[in-house]
Amino acid sequence: MSALVHSLDALQRLIHLIAMRRDGRTPGRRIRPSADIQNRYRLVCEIPKTGSYIAPVRFEGGDLLSPADTATVLTELDALLSAVGAENEGAFIAAIPDDTWRRFYLEALDRLSPPPTTGAELEISHAGKTLFETRQSRSFVERLVRAPTKQVVRGSVVGEFKKIDFSRQEITIRHTQTGRDLSCLYEAYVEESLLEHPRDQLLVFGTVTRDEKGLPVSIENVDHIEPVDLESISVGAITFEGPDGFPD
Numbered sequence: 001m002s003a004l005v006h007s008l009d010a011l012q013r014l015i016h017l018i019a020m021r022r023d024g025r026t027p028g029r030r031i032r033p034s035a036d037i038q039n040r041y042r043l044v045c046e047i048p049k050t051g052s053y054i055a056p057v058r059f060e061g062g063d064l065l066s067p068a069d070t071a072t073v074l075t076e077l078d079a080l081l082s083a084v085g086a087e088n089e090g091a092f093i094a095a096i097p098d099d100t101w102r103r104f105y106l107e108a109l110d111r112l113s114p115p116p117t118t119g120a121e122l123e124i125s126h127a128g129k130t131l132f133e134t135r136q137s138r139s140f141v142e143r144l145v146r147a148p149t150k151q152v153v154r155g156s157v158v159g160e161f162k163k164i165d166f167s168r169q170e171i172t173i174r175h176t177q178t179g180r181d182l183s184c185l186y187e188a189y190v191e192e193s194l195l196e197h198p199r200d201q202l203l204v205f206g207t208v209t210r211d212e213k214g215l216p217v218s219i220e221n222v223d224h225i226e227p228v229d230l231e232s233i234s235v236g237a238i239t240f241e242g243p244d245g246f247p248d
Contacts, residue, residue, distance in 0.1 A: 091146075097220060160173060
């Protein structure tokens with residue numbers, strides 16, 4: 001039972017993190033959910049049936065929490081656990097592009113696994129589908145926890161324009177070198193330029209997070225986007241004449 005309590009506490013923490021991130025909270029060295037967040041997003045665990053270790057868990061919100069809010073948080077939780085369960089690092093990073101937020105998520109995911117001394121493992125399923133199983137994902141999470149801190153710098157990324165979400169003012173580009181899809185928010189004033197170049201290569205300026213190889217994994221705080229032509233240019237021989245009229 002103590003192993004279950006340990007894991008449920010970590011799962012509750014993960015849900016609070018998702019809710020705080022959606023509410024626009026800015027993480028620092030520590031981040032704690034407000035009383036409002038704790039009241040609006042609650043996990044309730046039912047007692048397992050006799051002879052079973054399966055403990056049904058439901059998600060309860062406060063009176064002011066709309067079904068849409070609940071569904072959005074659950075959808076994000078499902079996607080996150082599925083990415084970890086599939087050991088898909090790219091999908092995990094895409095879901096949490098900010099390095100600081102990702103560190104908090106990883107701490108919660110690491111605690112989601114029961115302590116090795118208990119000999120217990122955890123499996124999380126939803127709608128008949130297994131999303132996450134600590135027996136398989138424990139080493140994956142531990143590797144991400146130990147991974148070197150990503151480098152965050154102001155810079156630019158070149159990629160192919162893939163799609164645009166007008167309601168969220170978000171575009172997705174495919175990085176030329178890695179083939180990795182990167183999503184970022186844009187300012188309204190660049191929308192017309194984006195529509196004029198729907199299949200062009202784009203140069204995106206913002207805060208770029210790079211991995212240990214120096215390759216971009218996310219871009220945020222975008223302040224400028226422009227089309228760029230990367231086609232090769234043929235340059236012929238150029239002759240310069242010196243002061244005496246003869247070639248140098």
